[in-house]
Amino acid sequence: xxxxxxxxxxxxxxxxxxxxxxxxxxxxxxxxxxxxxxxxxxxxxxxxxxxxxxxxxxxxxxxxxxxxxxxxxxxxxxxxxxxxxxxxxxxxxxxxxxxxxxxxxxxxxxxxxxxxxxxxxxxxxxxxxxxxxxxxxxxxxxxxxxxxxxxxxxxxxxxxxxxxxxxxxxxxxxxxxxxxxxxxxxxxxxxxxxxxxxxxxxxxxxxxxxxxxxxxxxxxxxxxxxxxxxxxxxxxxxxxxxxxxxxxxxxxxxxxxxxxxxxxxxxxxxxxxxxxxxxxxxxxxxxxxxxxxxxxxxxxxxxxxxxxxxxxx
Numbered sequence: 001x002x003x004x005x006x007x008x009x010x011x012x013x014x015x016x017x018x019x020x021x022x023x024x025x026x027x028x029x030x031x032x033x034x035x036x037x038x039x040x041x042x043x044x045x046x047x048x049x050x051x052x053x054x055x056x057x058x059x060x061x062x063x064x065x066x067x068x069x070x071x072x073x074x075x076x077x078x079x080x081x082x083x084x085x086x087x088x089x090x091x092x093x094x095x096x097x098x099x100x101x102x103x104x105x106x107x108x109x110x111x112x113x114x115x116x117x118x119x120x121x122x123x124x125x126x127x128x129x130x131x132x133x134x135x136x137x138x139x140x141x142x143x144x145x146x147x148x149x150x151x152x153x154x155x156x157x158x159x160x161x162x163x164x165x166x167x168x169x170x171x172x173x174x175x176x177x178x179x180x181x182x183x184x185x186x187x188x189x190x191x192x193x194x195x196x197x198x199x200x201x202x203x204x205x206x207x208x209x210x211x212x213x214x215x216x217x218x219x220x221x222x223x224x225x226x227x228x229x230x231x232x233x234x235x236x237x238x239x240x241x242x243x244x245x246x247x248x249x250x251x252x253x254x255x256x257x258x259x260x261x262x263x264x265x266x267x268x269x270x271x272x273x274x275x276x277x278x279x280x281x282x283x284x285x286x287x288x289x290x291x292x293x294x295x296x297x298x299x300x301x302x303x304x305x306x307x308x309x310x311x312x313x
């Protein structure tokens with residue numbers, strides 16, 4: 001009953017906010033799905049694929065300009081709540097109840113939100129490393145500094161990033177980092193470069209930074225780093241898997257997270273047009289080509305990996 005009452009209350013607030021919002025519709029001059037300029041905040045983990053999405057959208061609609069500001073996830077959310085010019089963010093989680101209620105109560109916006117793809121947090125090791133088999137238990141113990149203290153685990157920041165939050169929630173599960181074995185860099189690209197130059201480093205980045213065999217720069221970087229295997233507890237055919245489009249979409253790879261847009265645009269503007277593009281076929285094909293997991297039902301792309309899974313020690 002309490003939950004039902006809460007939902008009814010939220011619906012009443014939403015209706016009231018919608019009616020108020022429709023009276024105070026804030027339109028930007030020359031701003032439509034096919035024209036205008038918009039600033040958006042995007043989780044830095046997804047810069048390669050979102051750059052490609054924007055390039056294609058702007059080429060399709062020459063009168064548009066989408067300016068992406070790549071930031072840690074927490075900063076994207078801060079922009080959504082406090083920056084009046086920000087109408088769209090792209091992050092790795094949907095809003096929670098309290099955040100939705102704040103947008104409705106304080107800003108008189110009913111937020112639009114939807115999943116647009118699935119991503120994998122990828123473990124990287126140096127190209128010279130022979131240690132390429134991980135389990136979530138091992139990763140947890142290393143993050144807490146209980147084993148393998150000679151190895152440095154590298155993140156794209158120790159605070160506010162989606163990768164740190166995901167690992168804290170999904171792997172540490174109430175534990176805490178041992179900051180003597182965990183290192184922070186400024187970006188995903190810095191994580192990859194650090195692992196490439198330090199043999200005892202383990203890096204964590206989103207798959208779209210390193211997993212696309214059709215991007216020359218990523219192929220070249222894979223000569224300096226390796227994508228590690230993670231133990232699959234639900235697999236019958238192989239005990240360890242790499243992040244791939246197939247293992248992401250089937251959740252055989254255990255470190256899978258979502259990608260979502262959250263919009264606060266109460267009219268059909270450029271933000272609405274871009275999010276529709278991301279959700280439907282053309283945008284979904286770009287996610288598919290980037291080897292993320294699209295939400296549309298496409299045929300899974302198989303990639304031949306000329307590498308044998310090393311035997312477990």
